[in-house]
Amino acid sequence: MSKKLVLEESAGFNQKVIEYVHRASATGLYEIRGMGAKRQLPSFDDLVFLAGSASRYPLEGYREKCTTTTVLGTRFAKKPIELAIPITVAGMSFGALSGRVKEALGRAATEMGTSTTTGDGGMTPEERQSSKTLVYQCLPSRYGFNPDDLRKADAIELVIGQGAKPGGGGMLLGQKVTKRVAGMRTLPVGVDQRSACRHPDWTGPDDLAIKVAELREITDWEKPIYIKVGATRTFNDVKLAVHAGADVIVVDGMQGGTAATQTVFIEHIGIPTLAALRQAVDALEDMNMRGKVQLIVSGGIRTGADVAKALAMGADAVAIGQGVLLSLGCNSSSYVQNGQHIDATADYNALGTAPGFCHHCQTGKCPVGVTTQDEILEQRLEPLVGAKRLKNYLKTLNMELTTVARACGKSNVHHLEKEDLVALTLEAAAMAKIPLAGTNWIPGVSPF
Amino acid sequence: MESLDLHKITVRELNQFLHKELPGKGVKKLEILNPDGVHSIAAGMDTEVDIDIQGHGGYYVGGMNKHANITVHGNVGWGVAENMMSGTVRVKGFASSAAGASGHGGTLIIEGDTSLRCGISMKGIDIVVGGSIGNFSGFMAQAGRMVICGDAGDGLGDSMYEAVFYVRGNIKSLGADAQIEPMTDADYAAVQELLNRAGFKHDPKEFKRVAGAKKLYNWNADANQEY
Numbered sequence: 319m320s321k322k323l324v325l326e327e328s329a330g331f332n333q334k335v336i337e338y339v340h341r342a343s344a345t346g347l348y349e350i351r352g353m354g355a356k357r358q359l360p361s362f363d364d365l366v367f368l369a370g371s372a373s374r375y376p377l378e379g380y381r382e383k384c385t386t387t388t389v390l391g392t393r394f395a396k397k398p399i400e401l402a403i404p405i406t407v408a409g410m411s412f413g414a415l416s417g418r419v420k421e422a423l424g425r426a427a428t429e430m431g432t433s434t435t436t437g438d439g440g441m442t443p444e445e446r447q448s449s450k451t452l453v454y455q456c457l458p459s460r461y462g463f464n465p466d467d468l469r470k471a472d473a474i475e476l477v478i479g480q481g482a483k484p485g486g487g488g489m490l491l492g493q494k495v496t497k498r499v500a501g502m503r504t505l506p507v508g509v510d511q512r513s514a515c516r517h518p519d520w521t522g523p524d525d526l527a528i529k530v531a532e533l534r535e536i537t538d539w540e541k542p543i544y545i546k547v548g549a550t551r552t553f554n555d556v557k558l559a560v561h562a563g564a565d566v567i568v569v570d571g572m573q574g575g576t577a578a579t580q581t582v583f584i585e586h587i588g589i590p591t592l593a594a595l596r597q598a599v600d601a602l603e604d605m606n607m608r609g610k611v612q613l614i615v616s617g618g619i620r621t622g623a624d625v626a627k628a629l630a631m632g633a634d635a636v637a638i639g640q641g642v643l644l645s646l647g648c649n650s651s652s653y654v655q656n657g658q659h660i661d662a663t664a665d666y667n668a669l670g671t672a673p674g675f676c677h678h679c680q681t682g683k684c685p686v687g688v689t690t691q692d693e694i695l696e697q698r699l700e701p702l703v704g705a706k707r708l709k710n711y712l713k714t715l716n717m718e719l720t721t722v723a724r725a726c727g728k729s730n731v732h733h734l735e736k737e738d739l740v741a742l743t744l745e746a747a748a749m750a751k752i753p754l755a756g757t758n759w760i761p762g763v764s765p766f
Numbered sequence: 767m768e769s770l771d772l773h774k775i776t777v778r779e780l781n782q783f784l785h786k787e788l789p790g791k792g793v794k795k796l797e798i799l800n801p802d803g804v805h806s807i808a809a810g811m812d813t814e815v816d817i818d819i820q821g822h823g824g825y826y827v828g829g830m831n832k833h834a835n836i837t838v839h840g841n842v843g844w845g846v847a848e849n850m851m852s853g854t855v856r857v858k859g860f861a862s863s864a865a866g867a868s869g870h871g872g873t874l875i876i877e878g879d880t881s882l883r884c885g886i887s888m889k890g891i892d893i894v895v896g897g898s899i900g901n902f903s904g905f906m907a908q909a910g911r912m913v914i915c916g917d918a919g920d921g922l923g924d925s926m927y928e929a930v931f932y933v934r935g936n937i938k939s940l941g942a943d944a945q946i947e948p949m950t951d952a953d954y955a956a957v958q959e960l961l962n963r964a965g966f967k968h969d970p971k972e973f974k975r976v977a978g979a980k981k982l983y984n985w986n987a988d989a990n991q992e993y
Contacts, residue, residue, distance in 0.1 A: 347985055460868035460887055464851060465810055465830040492984055504870070504889040504908045505927060509983045514906055518867040518886040519826070519845035528805050528844075532826040535781045536810030 348582060350489065352679025352689065354482055354575040354618060354640055359590045361573065361618060362627040364746030365739050366755065369725035377724035384720040385730040388635050390612045391473060391542020391565040394534070398565075399451055399473055399542055401635070402431025403716045404731060405625055408570075408616050408639035409455050409475060409546070411437025413490050413499045414577030414679065415643075416696035417444045419688055422646060422704030424448025429705070430712045435475060435637070438488040438513055440502050441467040453544065456533065458487060459513035461503035465536060473541050473566070474533055476526075478517075478555075479548030481574025481591070481617040483583040488513035491578055494682040496691045523558040530563040544568050549594030549617065550587075556601035556613075566612045568637060569598045573618025575640040577689055578680035591617035593749040599632030600751075608632065622718020629719070630726075630734035631750060645711035646704045647686040649676050653698040662686055662698075768796040777804050789813045803843065808836055811853070828855040831872060847874045850891055856964075863900070866893045869910065875964045882919075885912045888929055894964040904931055904976075905941065913960045915968055923976050927983075931976040932957050934968060943982045947975045 327333065341349065370376025377384065391398035407427050412420050414437065421444040427434045433451035436442075440462020446452055454471030456463060468474065479485065490499070490511040500507040520529045530543055545559040546568035559567045571591025576584065588594075595615045602608045615628050616637035628636050640648075651666075651673040652659040662673070665685035669678045679689035687698025723731045726738045740755040741747035747754045748761040759766040770780055780798065788796075789812075797818040801807055805824035808817055811834035819827065822840035832851040841859035850869040857865075860878035867883065869891025876884075879897035883905060890909045898916030905921070907929035917935035924941020932953065940946070949971075957970035 346988075460849060460889070463849060463868065464870065465812065465832060465849070468830070506983065509927070510985050514887065518883065518905075519848045519864040525825075525844065528825045532806040532809050532829050532845075535778065535806040536830055538782055538785060539778065 348580045350491070350578050350680050351581055351584070351677045352575070352577050352579075353584075353677040354573050355585050356677075357585055359573060360592050360743065360745040360749050361590060362592060362624045364592070364743045365627050365741055365750065365752060367626070367630070367722060367726060367738050368740055369722075369738075370727050375727050377727060377729060379721055379724050382724060383729060384723050385732075386716060386720060388732070390544075390614070390635065392612070393565040393610055394539065394563065395473075395542040395565050396538075396540045397472075397542075399433065401433060401451065403712065404629060404633075404635040404719075405430075405712055405715055406432050406453075406614065406635055406637045407434040407642055408574075408637035409435035409437045409453070409477070410639055410643075411439045411488070411490070411577065412442045412445070412502070413437070413439040413494060413691065414689055416687070416690055416699065417442055417498075418696055418699050418701050419646065419704065420445040421448045421701040422699065422708060423642065424452070425701065425705035426708035426712060427451070429709050430716075432712065433472070436471075438490070438503075439499065440464070441470070442502075446470055455546075457513065458515060458517045459503075460518065461505075461513070468533075468537060471541060473544060474537070475544040475546050475568065476530065476533070476564075477546045478526075478559075479546070479550070479570070480576065481548045481570030481572050481588055481594075482576035483579040484548030484550045484572075484588045485515060486579060486583050486587075487515035489576075489578040489680075491680050491682070494680075494691045499691055523562055526558070527562040534563075542566055544614070546570060548572075548574075549589045549591065552589065552594040552597035553601045556598045557605060560602070560605055560607050560611055564611060566614060566634075567598065567602075568614045568616065569594050570637075571595070571615070571617025574616055575643075576679075590749065591615060591619075592746060595628060595631050595633060596750050602632070622715040623722065625715055625719045626722040626731070626734060627739065629731055630738050631736060631752075634732065641711070642708060643688055645708045646688050646699060647707070648684070648688045649674050650686055653686040654700060654703050655698065660698075768793050769799055770796065771799040772802065772804055772807075773800040777806055781806065781809060784808060784811060784813070788815065801838075801840070805843070808834065811836070814853075822859070827857075828853075831855060841878070846876075847872070847891070850874065860897070865895075866891050866912075869893070873963055879916065885910075885929070885931075888912070892960060892963075894960050894966065896964070896966055898935065901938075902941070904929060904944075907931075911956060911960060913957060913964075913973070915961075915966055923978065925982060926978040928978065930956075932960075932970075932973040933976060934972050934974075937974070937976070940976065943979050944976055945979045947977050949973065949975050 388401045388404040428450040434449045435453040453473045492508040542565040544566040545564040547555040549571045572588030612634040615633040619636045662685040684690040795816040801821040803824045809829035814833040817836045819838045823842040825843040828836045835854045837856045847855040848867045850872045852872045856875040861880040863882040865880045865884045866874040868887040877896040882900040884899040884903040888910045893912040901919035904923040907926040912931045918937045921941040923944030954970040
């Protein structure tokens with residue numbers, strides 16, 4: 319009689335951890351990958367809306383007007399930005415993405431009346447031409463940063479940190495540092511590019527205020543200046559950004575994505591978007607700056623419900639990166655060429671992954687042509703097809719947002735408020751400072 | 767010569783004049799009086815004009831300069847000529863930290879010493895320093911040349927790419943991947959040309975060449991602590 323095989327997996331040293339130890343032992347290098355945190359985190363999914371009832375009057379879901387107009391940069395800029403919807407496209411670099419993708423982002427954003435954002439590596443003609451409203455990032459590396467593009471921009475985003483990697487610089491591995499990318503960044507072709515994590519010409523918050531003032535001087539105080547922080551000590555960071563003179567603050571939570579970063583950053587540094595947003599709003603309220611300095615939140619925003627919850631918690635707008643890439647076909651099993659769906663499963667398999675699980679942006683071998691600089695692979699994303707898909711996605715989010723707002727009795731999505739929300743878990747209630755459903759209990763704030 | 771007095775106008779009014787009114791006026795030379803350490807003087811210039819700043823400047827004098835030739839008759843704060851594209855910025859006195867940071871082009875001349883991180887992230891600018899430079903200078907320097915007539919502090923050229931430095935005095939220490947290399951005839955000629963541009967009189971044969979060893983260009987498990 320054969321002996322029964324009993325397999326008991328260790329909770330601490332499970333298959334995933336064993337694989338990690340084996341990989342580290344074989345290579346001597348930490349893992350680098352794309353996308354965002356994969357671990358379970360308290361999130362907007364842990365909140366639900368209390369819509370119209372006997373005590374609250376809902377608006378008719380399809381016909382009654384619900385405004386989505388969003389104005390950013392009203393504090394100091396002579397020319398604030400007016401967007402048709404409070405959903406923007408987050409900063410992503412040319413280098414991480416192809417020029418064709420940047421064009422698609424610009425086209426879709428323009429059709430939806432919203433903004434796109436450059437990334438590490440500077441501004442491409444494709445995105446400037448296709449984007450009616452383009453936010454120009456000023457990053458620690460200053461790759462491709464120049465006064466001509468600064469003047470062409472509609473707003474400036476001074477990036478201090480990114481949710482996927484607060485405290486870490488950008489990264490673009492050699493296979494994506496092509497001749498064009500290298501030329502824009504003044505780097506040798508094929509170098510494993512590691513960006514600085516700190517700005518070269520200022521250090522503390524007092525210097526930051528002087529830096530912001532310089533950018534205003536160069537652009538004649540016309541353009542809104544955003545300050546973007548990766549979510550860590552968000553309450554303090556937002557206060558310091560206000561002190562530094564920001565018109566708009568962008569808070570990027572730890573669910574935010576990246577084209578390439580150490581996994582240890584992605585999974586273990588930063589705080590969830592839910593907690594960061596609440597801290598940011600607290601900071602603005604503490605300084606009596608709600609409505610004077612606008613707040614954009616990003617990091618794992620996926621659906622119209624997420625957008626509505628972010629606005630209800632106090633954000634003025636959201637920025638989306640990973641959702642935008644998914645809408646273009648990221649992690650899809652096929653790509654579209656001349657109207658035909660072509661199977662890409664084999665290319666995912668060659669990377670050691672599968673559609674729905676891929677985070678291999680760092681390889682530059684994106685099976686659907688989104689996060690690549692390869693001349694052949696990038697053809698798999700047709701700008702017009704990508705733009706149409708992204709427009710549909712943004713439109714869907716906006717429709718979901720307005721239908722939720724109407725159900726809550728709001729004729730303007732910016733009228734959504736914390737009182738419209740309750741939390742489903744203790745963690746979310748504590749982080750968001752929103753009462754646990756069916757109670758008035760906010761842990762640490764009010765008694766059960 | 768046109769004079770603009772920062773006791774009578776704000777730096778915002780000054781810069782808006784320089785950006786919007788100056789280009790059409792045909793002015794070839796102007797001076798700025800009473801700078802008194804104000805920040806962002808003549809930042810964002812985009813006009814070919816000679817500007818004399820009669821006194822000390824604060825942070826970011828000549829920031830992102832294009833075309834203008836700016837002379838500071840005094841000292842300057844952080845980030846002088848940061849991200850300069852073209853033209854010249856000359857500081858007759860001393861410069862604080864991050865002089866010429868991320869500069870793409872043009873020439874920055876500092877007749878005195880500079881503080882920390884001179885030439886950090888430089889991307890093609892030429893920098894000539896009459897005195898010495900502080901620690902961590904040339905960090906991640908990508909392109910361009912820096913001539914240091916005095917000494918260099920700790921960590922010179924850490925993680926540098928294709929930039930080249932020429933140091934006449936002592937180097938306290940080199941940063942990761944920076945190395946001293948033999949001078950060639952082309953190096954001597956480059957040093958002479960840059961010294962001439964700055965108006966400094968030294969023998970190019972007194973200079974050492976510092977450049978990147980290029981060992982950190984791609985991931986290398988055997989250089990684990992260098993990342």
